[in-house]
Every structure is written in structure tokens, then in C-alpha cells.
Amino acid sequence: LRERDTSTTPLIQSTLMGDGVDYDGDSEKENEPSSVPICTAHQSNCKKTRYRSYDGSCNNLANPTWGTPNNPYENMAQSNYADVVNSWPKASDGASLPNTREISMYIFIPKHEIEHKWSLNTQQWGQIVAHDLSLTAGPNVAKLESPVCCDYNGHIAPDAHTHPLCHYIPIPPNDDVHVPEGKQCMNFIRTTSTKDINCTGPNDLAAPLSVVTSYMDLSLTYGNDERHAKAIREGSGGRLWTTVRNGYEWPPQTGNIKKDCIGVHSTDEPCYLLGDTRGNQSPQLTALHIILVNEHNRIADALSTLNPHWDDEKIYQEARRITIAETQRINYYEYLLILLGKNNMADKKLIYPNHKNYVNDYNPNVSAAIYKEHASAAFRHFHTMIRGYLNLITEDRILAKSVRLSDWFNRPALLEKGDGFDDLIRGLSYQAADKSDEYWDLEITRNLFRGNRSSGVDLRAMDIQRGRDHGLGTYVELRAHCDLPVPDTFKDLKEYMSRENVKKLEELYVSVEDIDLVVGGSLEKHVPGALVGPTFLCILLQQFLNIRIGDRYFYENGKDQDIAFTLPQLNSIRHGASMARLLCDNGHNIKWMQRRAFELVSDENSLVRCDELPAVNLTLWQESRRNNN
Numbered sequence: 001l002r003e004r005d006t007s008t009t010p011l012i013q014s015t016l017m018g019d020g021v022d023y024d025g026d027s028e029k030e031n032e033p034s035s036v037p038i039c040t041a042h043q044s045n046c047k048k049t050r051y052r053s054y055d056g057s058c059n060n061l062a063n064p065t066w067g068t069p070n071n072p073y074e075n076m077a078q079s080n081y082a083d084v085v086n087s088w089p090k091a092s093d094g095a096s097l098p099n100t101r102e103i104s105m106y107i108f109i110p111k112h113e114i115e116h117k118w119s120l121n122t123q124q125w126g127q128i129v130a131h132d133l134s135l136t137a138g139p140n141v142a143k144l145e146s147p148v149c150c151d152y153n154g155h156i157a158p159d160a161h162t163h164p165l166c167h168y169i170p171i172p173p174n175d176d177v178h179v180p181e182g183k184q185c186m187n188f189i190r191t192t193s194t195k196d197i198n199c200t201g202p203n204d205l206a207a208p209l210s211v212v213t214s215y216m217d218l219s220l221t222y223g224n225d226e227r228h229a230k231a232i233r234e235g236s237g238g239r240l241w242t243t244v245r246n247g248y249e250w251p252p253q254t255g256n257i258k259k260d261c262i263g264v265h266s267t268d269e270p271c272y273l274l275g276d277t278r279g280n281q282s283p284q285l286t287a288l289h290i291i292l293v294n295e296h297n298r299i300a301d302a303l304s305t306l307n308p309h310w311d312d313e314k315i316y317q318e319a320r321r322i323t324i325a326e327t328q329r330i331n332y333y334e335y336l337l338i339l340l341g342k343n344n345m346a347d348k349k350l351i352y353p354n355h356k357n358y359v360n361d362y363n364p365n366v367s368a369a370i371y372k373e374h375a376s377a378a379f380r381h382f383h384t385m386i387r388g389y390l391n392l393i394t395e396d397r398i399l400a401k402s403v404r405l406s407d408w409f410n411r412p413a414l415l416e417k418g419d420g421f422d423d424l425i426r427g428l429s430y431q432a433a434d435k436s437d438e439y440w441d442l443e444i445t446r447n448l449f450r451g452n453r454s455s456g457v458d459l460r461a462m463d464i465q466r467g468r469d470h471g472l473g474t475y476v477e478l479r480a481h482c483d484l485p486v487p488d489t490f491k492d493l494k495e496y497m498s499r500e501n502v503k504k505l506e507e508l509y510v511s512v513e514d515i516d517l518v519v520g521g522s523l524e525k526h527v528p529g530a531l532v533g534p535t536f537l538c539i540l541l542q543q544f545l546n547i548r549i550g551d552r553y554f555y556e557n558g559k560d561q562d563i564a565f566t567l568p569q570l571n572s573i574r575h576g577a578s579m580a581r582l583l584c585d586n587g588h589n590i591k592w593m594q595r596r597a598f599e600l601v602s603d604e605n606s607l608v609r610c611d612e613l614p615a616v617n618l619t620l621w622q623e624s625r626r627n628n629n
């Protein structure tokens with residue numbers, strides 16, 4: 001049982017999670033004079049370091065803020081914001097676009113079509129990947145009656161009256177104008193720092209912000225800035241902070257349970273302080289968060305035994321580096337293969353199957369920033385794979401119980417009830433995901449964040465609305481961007497979608513040109529080998545290529561030997577890192593798992609003992625004292 005060493009980790013719990021106040025964590029930025037001119041060129045003073053910074057800065061040495069939090073999303077297509085105050089983008093005849101809730105209810109209907117091949121891990125791990133890559137700033141608000149421009153702290157921008165482009169002007173730090181009662185924030189303006197905004201056109205100035213690192217760096221486990229990162233460290237042994245209850249380690253309790261876990265029935269329930277503010281959103285997400293915390297600590301413990309001369313910082317950074325590498329391996333060589341298709345990925349050079357050497361594909365000219373077409377459309381498509389009920393499964397693979405998702409949003413207490421944690425993890429591996437199609441579960445299209453009410457909100461309607469908030473290019477524009485044939489009429493759509501859906505689109509939209517990307521993209525017939533159609537595939541391949549070749553620390557990169565793994569280490573990660581092993585090693589008492597944990601158990605993928613699964617050989621990280629100067 002470990003006590004946390006508070007002397008080395010200043011605690012900022014109460015402001016760390018939840019509303020985002022004081023959250024950018026970069027005091028230098030906060031003290032920046034308000035008169036900094038817009039669009040100044042950035043001077044780089046990056047030093048090369050062996051380890052990633054917490055906020056991703058200096059990953060790109062010439063463009064230090066690429067991929068860092070509080071930066072605008074990247075655009076693939078021309079933005080398409082409303083051109084008058086208080087309005088959303090218009091349909092081509094000048095009328096309103098169809099109501100997003102109506103689209104959701106009419107098209108994304110609640111029919112249950114269950115996967116025959118992929119387990120619920122395929123869905124749930126996806127949310128982990130999504131939360132590593134992006135988080136839109138500000139409160140989550142769908143349709144606004146009377147929008148005002150706000151910064152990511154939820155303060156009104158003084159230039160709110162200059163709608164609709166929410167002109168970017170710096171405002172004094174610590175500005176304290178709060179949103180008046182009855183008003184809500186429109187969440188896309190950056191008002192505290194002028195650095196590195198790429199001013200090429202007015203729409204860039206109104207770009208939505210993401211507040212997490214766009215790199216695949218487990219920012220959701222480690223935090224997005226130094227202050228947050230330190231607050232969740234134990235301060236000794238290189239470990240992340242955990243507390244022991246009922247004989248097991250759990251992440252620390254958040255300081256603001258009412259905000260971070262609005263679903264709790266009592267303030268005595270667990271609500272965890274994690275690297276990402278969304279970590280308590282649903283118990284199966286939280287379970288995977290805890291798996292990653294445990295993996296870090298498992299590696300840290302092994303490294304400190306192997307290298308007793310390493311201090312807390314060295315162990316922590318090395319364990320972090322290995323855990324991130326394992327995750328990148330799982331994501332590119334296990335998880336994304338399912339969504340995007342192995343051949344599609346290999347053709348576009350996202351993966352190098354059976355490679356035994358380094359892959360030196362880092363390209364300093366590529367930004368790893370997240371496209372809004374990815375975050376607000378393509379990657380959200382996989383909300384379709386969410387199941388409304390979660391099976392809790394015992395070690396004998398017997399159903400212990402089945403829980404309703406909407407009973408447990410923002411209420412992780414389920415994990416600490418009996419064997420809840422292990423049972424949920426086994427459930428994710430044993431239960432089938434919902435199919436990737438136009439059918440959605442009512443637990444998220446009617447009951448999202450239901451709490452103790454009789455119904456909740458509609459995630460699909462939010463996705464569509466968010467696409468409009470973010471001014472996404474239309475479905476047709478993105479097809480053009482992706483060099484796909486462009487439909488002129490609804491009839492042309494029949495080549496790529498089912499007749500019934502084309503008919504529905506025609507009933508809802510005035511013109512084929514008005515179809516929202518979120519909607520059209522989700523209805524396309526899948527590309528062979530993939531779980532999405534060609535437009536979303538194009539967006540996702542580009543995105544996952546960029547965060548690979550735009551990441552100087554990508555685990556397969558061997559160009560810079562101060563950063564690179566040794567070849568034996570790299571090949572051990574390639575051989576030993578897997579979803580199955582990750583779950584085995586970090587559950588409490590999970591002894592059996594199928595080799596391919598994203599795939600359902602079958603004759604070809606039967607349960608095996610955990611210790612039969614390949615593992616990363618951590619002794620390769622043993623360093624002799626002699627070499628350690």
C-alpha cells in the first residue's frame with residue numbers, strides 16, 4: 001500500500017477537472033500581454049528531449065505548438081459557417097437545414113444488428129483513442145437560441161457582438177465576464193493567446209479549439225499539461241497515484257464529485273481523478289482508463305526492480321514512454337485494422353506489417369493536428385457500435401448481470417461493486433459490438449445522460465449539430481476533397497447508399513448539396529475490409545497517417561537514437577503488446593482471454609491462459625550501472 005508523496009505534487013484537484021476553469025495550465029500564456037499582435041510568427045526555442053512534453057509542445061521542433069492543446073482544429077474542406085447572427089448554415093434555397101433531432105430519429109433508427117466478429121472492445125477502445133486525440137473546448141451545447149462567443153473557460157468574448165465569425169481578438173487574461181443567465185456559450189473562440197494562429201482567411205479565426213494533445217500520447221492517462229500530470233503522479237517509484245480500497249488500487253478521488261460525476265447517487269461513491277476530464281463518463285470507459293493506469297504502474301514497478309538506481313522521474317518517464325508505445329502498437333496494428341482495413345492502411349503507409357526494422361517516416365512538415373472532419377464527423381461514426389446494455393461476465397464466461405448504460409453515465413461506482421471491474425472488462429471482450437451501420441441504440445439516441453429522468457439527450461443529433469457548429473464542409477464537398485465521384489442529384493447517391501436512405505435524405509434535404517457530412521458519411525456502403533464508406537475512410541486514413549508521421553516520438557521511429565527504442569525493445573513491443581495482454585495484466589483476477597481481444601471468442605480465437613499470451617520483455621530495459629552516467 002503506497003501513500004502519495006504530496007510534497008512533490010502540488011494539488012490542484014478542485015480546479016483540475018470538470019469545468020475547465022484554470023485548465024490550460026500554462027501560466028506563461030496566461031501572463032501574456034493582451035497587446036500581442038495577431039498572427040505573429042513563432043520563434044522556436046525547443047530543446048531536444050528524450051521524453052515527450054506533457055502538452056506535446058516541441059514534438060515538432062520548428063513548430064512547437066503543433067498538436068498542443070488549445071489550438072484550432074485543422075480543416076480539410078472549406079469551412080461552412082452561418083453568415084448571419086443567430087443562425088446555422090442555411091440550405092441552398094435559403095431555408096433552414098433540417099432539424100438535427102429529426103434527422104436522427106428518421107434515419108438513425110433503433111434496430112439491433114449485432115456484430116458477428118467484433119467484440120465490444122472494438123467500440124469501447126475507440127473512445128479511448130478518440131479521447132486521446134481531441135476534445136472540443138467549452139461546454140457541450142447543441143442548438144443555441146442566441147449564441148454568444150466564448151473562450152474555453154466559458155467567458156464571453158468581448159467581441160461577441162461581431163458575430164458570426166467570432167473575430168479573434170485577444171482579451172486581457174483573467175477576464176471575468178461570465179455568461180449571463182439564460183444564455184449559453186458557443187464554443188469556438190480562443191481569446192487568451194495569439195500564438196500560432198494561422199491567419200489565412202476569416203474562417204480560420206473562428207475555428208473550434210481542441211484542448212488535448214492531438215498526438216497519440218495517452219494524454220488521457222497522463223494529462224495535457226505539467227500541472228495536471230504532476231497532480232496525478234504518486235511522487236515516488238515512477239507511479240501514477242492510486243489509493244487502495246478492498247485490496248485493489250484505484251485512481252484517486254476527484255475533488256469535485258458533483259461536477260465530474262453528475263450521475264452519482266451519493267457523494268460517497270467513487271469518482272476518479274484521471275488524465276482526461278471525460279474519464280468518468282461511463283463505467284466501461286473508466287474501466288479502460290484504469291487498465292492504462294495499472295499498466296503504467298505495472299511497468300514502473302518492473303523498471304524500478306530492474307534499475308534500482310533510477311529515480312522517480314526516470315522510472316515515470318520510461319514507463320510512460322513504454323505504455324504509450326504499446327498503445328500505439330495496439331492502435332495501429334490491432335484496432336485500426338478493423339475499422340480501416342489492413343490493405344487500405346498498408347497502401348497508405350499507415351502500417352508496416354512484419355517489419356523488423358525501424359520505420360523512419362517522420363515528416364517535420366506534417367502537423368499532427370486533428371481535423372474537424374475527423375473529430376466532428378468521421379470518428380464519431382463509431383458511436384453506432386455502442387450497445388445499450390453491458391454484460392458483466394465472470395471468469396467462467398457466465399453472465400453475472402446486464403446493466404443499462406443510461407443507469408450508469410457519469411457514475412463509475414459499478415466498478416467497485418463486487419467484481420464489477422473484472423466483470424466489465426471480460427464483458428467488453430466477450431459481448432458483441434453493435435454493427436457499424438445506420439442503426440443506433442436508444443440508450444444513446446434517447447437516453448444519453450438520462451440521470452434519474454425518464455429520458456435524456458440524443459448523441460446522434462448532437463453529432464450532426466456539432467458538425468454545423470464547427471462549420472464542416474458538406475458531404476458533397478468532402479467527397480470532392482477525397483477525389484470521389486460527386487453526386488449531382490439524389491439519384492446519383494444510389495451508387496453509394498441504400499435506396500431507403502436515399503429516399504429519406506431526399507425527404508429531409510432540399511438539395512443533395514445540403515447533406516451534412518455527418519449524415520451522408522455515415523450512410524455510405526462500406527469499403528471492402530473497412531467498417532466505413534469511402535468518404536469517412538479517406539478522412540480517417542489521412543488523420544491517422546498525420547498523427548503517425550507527424551509524431552517525432554512515434555514508437556517505430558529510429559532516426560534519433562536518443563529517443564528511439566533499441567531494436568530488440570521495439571521488436572519486443574511489436575511482439576508482445578496486445579489488447580489481450582493489456583487486459584490480462586491489468587485486470588484484478590483475469591486469467592483467461594482470447595488472443596485477439598477485439599474479436600469475439602470463437603474456435604479460431606479461443607480463450608487461452610493469460611500467461612500463454614506474448615508479453616513485452618521488460619528486462620530489455622535493464623541498464624547496467626556502469627552505463628548510467
Ligand code: HEM
Nearest residue numbers: 123126127130134135136140282375379380382383462466
Ligand atoms: C459509451 C460510449 C460513448 C459515449 C457515451 C460517447 C459520448 C460522446 C459525447 C457526449 C460526445 C460530445 C458530443 C458533443 O457535445 O458534441 C462525444 C464526442 C466524441 N466521441 Fe463519443 N461517445 C462514446 C464512444 C465513442 C467512440 C467509440 C468513439 C470512436 C471510436 C467516439 C468518438 C467521439 C469523438 C471523436 C468525439 C468528438 C471529441 C471532440 O473532439 O470533442 N465516442 N462522444
Ligand SMILES: [Ca+2]
Nearest residue numbers: 132213215219
Ligand atoms: Ca493526445
